[in-house]
Amino acid sequence: MSDNILDHIAALRSFARALCGGREEAEDLVQETLLRAIEYSSTYREGTNMRGWLCTIMRNRFYTNIKKRRRENTGAEDCASASASTPGTQEWHIQGCELSKALQDLPLHYREAVVIVLVMGESYIDASRLMECDIGTIKSRVNRGRNMLKAKLGEVG
Incomplete structure (x- = not known):
C-alpha cells in the first residue's frame, strides 16, 4: 500500500461518489478530504493503511456535511443545473x-x-x-x- 496521498485520489473519488451521489458534491468532498489529510498529516503513522486513513477522514467529513446541511436550507432541490439535459443513449x-x-x-x-x-x-x-x-x-x-x-x-x- 502506498503512502503517497496522490496514489489514492481515484479511490477517494469512487468512495465520494458512492456517498454523495452527485459529481460536484463528490469532488468537493474529495478536496475537503485532501485538505484535511494535508492539515493533519502529522497524525498519520507510516506503514499503516493510507487509503483507510483517507477514507476515514472522508467519511467523517461526509457526516459533518450532512449535519451542516440539516441546519441549512440552500434551495438545491430547485436548481435546474442539477438535472441532466440529455439522457445517455x-x-x-x-x-x-x-x-x-x-x-x-x-x-x-x-x-x-x-x-x-x-x-x-x-x-x-x-x-x-x-x-x-x-x-x-x-x-x-x-x-x-x-x-x-x-x-x-x-x-x-
Whole structure:
C-alpha cells in the first residue's frame, strides 16, 4: 500500500461518489478530504493503511456535511443545473445509471460496506477497521447490500 496521498485520489473519488451521489458534491468532498489529510498529516503513522486513513477522514467529513446541511436550507432541490439535459443513449450508460441509482437507494451503512469492499477492493478486515465494527458485521452488510442491489436490478441469484 502506498503512502503517497496522490496514489489514492481515484479511490477517494469512487468512495465520494458512492456517498454523495452527485459529481460536484463528490469532488468537493474529495478536496475537503485532501485538505484535511494535508492539515493533519502529522497524525498519520507510516506503514499503516493510507487509503483507510483517507477514507476515514472522508467519511467523517461526509457526516459533518450532512449535519451542516440539516441546519441549512440552500434551495438545491430547485436548481435546474442539477438535472441532466440529455439522457445517455447507450445501453451500458443506462445500466450504469441504474446501478448508481440502486446503490444510492441502499441504506447508508450497506452502501458504505459495498463500496469499500466490492468497489474499492478493501479487505473485510480493513473495512471493519474503517467503519469501526466487527468483521462479521461488514460481511453481513456486504452480503445484504449485494442482495438488495440484485433485487433492485432484477437479477436472480
